[in-house]
Amino acid sequence: xxxxxxxxxxxxxxxxxxxxxxxxxxxxxxxxxxxxxxxxxxxxxxxxxxxxxxxxxxxxxxxxxxxxxxxxxxxxxxxxxxxxxxxxxxxxxxxxxxxxxxxxxxxxxxxxxxxxxxxxxxxxxxxxxxxxxxxxxxxxxxxxxxxxxxxxxxxxxx
Amino acid sequence: xxxxxxxxxxxxxxxxxxxxxxxxxxxxxxxxxxxxxxxxxxxxxxxxxxxxxxxxxxxxxxxxxxxxxxxxxxxxxxx
Numbered sequence: 001x002x003x004x005x006x007x008x009x010x011x012x013x014x015x016x017x018x019x020x021x022x023x024x025x026x027x028x029x030x031x032x033x034x035x036x037x038x039x040x041x042x043x044x045x046x047x048x049x050x051x052x053x054x055x056x057x058x059x060x061x062x063x064x065x066x067x068x069x070x071x072x073x074x075x076x077x078x079x080x081x082x083x084x085x086x087x088x089x090x091x092x093x094x095x096x097x098x099x100x101x102x103x104x105x106x107x108x109x110x111x112x113x114x115x116x117x118x119x120x121x122x123x124x125x126x127x128x129x130x131x132x133x134x135x136x137x138x139x140x141x142x143x144x145x146x147x148x149x150x151x152x153x154x155x156x157x158x
Numbered sequence: 159x160x161x162x163x164x165x166x167x168x169x170x171x172x173x174x175x176x177x178x179x180x181x182x183x184x185x186x187x188x189x190x191x192x193x194x195x196x197x198x199x200x201x202x203x204x205x206x207x208x209x210x211x212x213x214x215x216x217x218x219x220x221x222x223x224x225x226x227x228x229x230x231x232x233x234x235x236x237x
Contacts, residue, residue: 034215035212036212039212039219042219042224046220046223046227050227053227138224142224142227142228145227149231149232149235152235
């Protein structure tokens with residue numbers, strides 16, 4: 001698939017960094033504000049789709065590699081299931097970090113949320129794991145669709 | 159105040175219906191996909207008005223972003 005015009009590429013160069021940073025903001029604030037791992041990962045995946053549509057599938061093989069994204073996907077899933085199993089002394093998915101004073105361990109205030117990032121126990125770590133998995137999975141899906149369209153076009157020409 | 163919210167509600171629903179009708183009527187494929195994306199984006203606005211910002215973010219990311227990209231790849235593959 002060939003690349004689009006110069007206007008589209010210039011607007012993409014301005015915008016895609018901000019979209020990726022906004023997606024990571026949604027992932028990191030998942031326990032305080034609306035959104036979470038899945039929504040932030042979907043936003044970052046739409047930034048990957050924008051890059052792939054504007055630059056074409058052949059040029060974007062340089063900065064979006066399928067093997068690295070697949071590795072990140074496996075790492076996110078392993079992190080999630082390890083966090084689930086590590087509270088197994090009491091129950092499965094036990095929140096063992098909440099109110100402990102360490103990482104993400106401050107006590108949450110009852111009522112209106114004052115915006116303390118350091119609360120929530122194991123939930124922010126699980127949000128980060130789910131966000132990593134979802135963004136790399138959407139990147140792999142979009143890359144596979146682009147290369148499959150290219151392959152079909154090449155096969156029909158020959 | 160509630161009448162203002164109801165006016166936005168009803169106009170958003172009417173625009174969703176118009177955009178979905180245009181997605182069926184258009185003869186070319188690329189304007190049809192753009193109309194479908196506009197309908198999905200207005201549906202995301204409707205979710206936000208109904209106090210579900212979680213679903214609105216997910217709908218705007220998946221329904222308006224990734225679905226349009228996959229449809230554009232499919233259309234370019236047929237050409």
